[in-house]
Amino acid sequence: MKRRSNLIEVDGDNQDSFEQILKANLSKIYKQSEMYKNTAWYRSIVDAEKSCLKEDKIKKIHYKFDDDKEMVEEYNVDTQVLLRRAWKVKGKLGGDGKWVVEIGDPIPEATPTIEVADIVESKDQPIVTRRNTRVNLEWRIRNLPYPIETYSISANNDERCIIVRTTNKKYFKKLQVPELDRLGLQLEQGNIQSSHQFQTLIIMYKKPQPLLDMEKEWFEELKKVKPIKDMPSDCKTQ
């Protein structure tokens, strides 16, 4: 009974409330396109201490987060594509830490690593690299000689990854998609495409609209970070 009276009450100023609802909905739609601004990720990169270096066509941004993490991004200035993103991973026991590449080609080691335990994948084994384009998230798995019909690639939202399987049981990989995780977006099977040539399996995932929006906006935002003029030289003479 009470509820009913409530309804009638609302009914009383029908005109006004309709406008309100419309407004609310509009702002919701507006917000949805910018909802990435509410994610922890976006806030953390806004709050991070950023410094910028410009080298020819490449813009390098160094982020220092509140929790002492460090990240470097490299953008191509012309195409606005993110060429490389790497994280500095420190061991629990301390030490200098090393860079782990999330997107882009791995950084060649300056010094041969002696201390790593001497078991490594053979050179001819499959290796995954990330290389994003303007519209796609891309994984390239080199050294996979099997024909395209061998592979089954599926989106798995429970484990939040793309799973690559082979019918001959020779290769299996769970590919994390940190970009979507950060925005809390679901993986969709329909967005996945793949091709295979020159022993390389290329998996493409179409960037969803919110991600595209965010990247565009963020690139604009980064223009505010002024590049350091006098570049610190790597080889200081003492």
Next chain:
Amino acid sequence: MASIAAAQVQEVRSITRIERIGAHSHIRGLGLDDSLEPRAVSQGMVGQKMARKAAGVVLQMIREGKIAGRAVLLAGQPGTGKTAIAMGLAQALGPDTPFTSMAGSEIFSLEMSKTEALTQAIRKSIGIRIKEESEIIEGEVVEVVIERAAGGGGARVGRLTLKTTDMETNYDMGAKMIDSLLKEKVQAGDVITIDKATGKINKLGRSFARARDYDATGQQARFVQCPEGELQKRKEVVHTVTLHEVDVINSRTHGFLALFSGDTGEIKSEIREQINSKVAEWREEGKAEMIPGVLFIDEAHMLDIECFSFLNRALESETAPVVIMATNRGITRIRGTNYQSPHGIPLDLLDRMIIVPTSPYSHQELREILNIRCEEEDCQMSNDALTVLTRVATETSLRYAIQLITTASLVAKRRKATEVSMEDVKKVYSLFLDEHRSEQFLKEYQDEFMFNDGGGDAPQLMEVAQ
């Protein structure tokens, strides 16, 4: 038929034994039963019951890990098993308790101060058990291939093929990995995990798929499923690292040259302090556990007065390990002073120690030890040869008798005998002089040697040089 089988057995042996036979490689523990009572002959240990019992009490003390900075002195004549007891203690403690073994003379180096060397040794003897995320390879072994590289370099190359139910990968291995694979006797069909950071191999069992070739497996073989999914996983594993290793990791920021030299040089005291406070923090948060280990200093009389006073102080710190020293000296000069002291160790340090004496072996014990050494060196010895050898051991020294085992077995091999006879032992006894006969010889022919007219000056010079 029998000879083929024998040849095969030999081959297997040569693969599994990768450790060389050392003076104490027959020691596998202290030879104590569960109530820490010494057994007469066990785990390579013979006799010396009181000392072993004492070592058992020390072992209990270390295991409980509550008491820091105790020192134990093993004192006894040469060849009475001081080092053997320390080695047995290390074996009994197991691989997870850090055990650092050094000789007293090791600390004298031009690159490092004596106290730094001692500090490093002390910090090497304290372990921290810490949970860390690590890359783990987990899979069933498909194939292990080990071959010598072409070109006579002799470097071994290894390839390991592992699989899960979903994938298969080849790995290249270096020499260390090959050794530990051989040590663990990993073969096709085993399910193993390898910690990529430390190279530690853990055998989980045999794959169910291989359950049919039952005659190839032992009775207690455990069968497990072949793992699924990816071969490489990130997992939380418990690592044991020593404080010294943490020091090294954190002091390596300057330059990569330290990587090549392997020598870490001196570590700044600030870094050590930082790490100490960090470790204390971890312990409070329950993230890490401290395992006080053992520092064994052989020939402790070679340490000088500065080292002793440093040890005095270092033992008082609550992160100090249990220090075991061994010496074969009686009342002698303390190095670096003109004072005499028992065992060449200052009285104030001696006062902080518990002293475990070792006594000379009896005839029967010597025979037992020689028998064990014969087994260890794969040497068949006839009964009377062993009797002669035991006599030699009582009359000269145990070490000399042990030297004769190898030499006699080589002589026996020359005459294509399978067993070492009394004649072989006699032959090598006449070929190689023991210390006493050598001295006799020198006394007899002293006049014909060089610089013999120097007279009594030489010993005095030695004293000064020391």
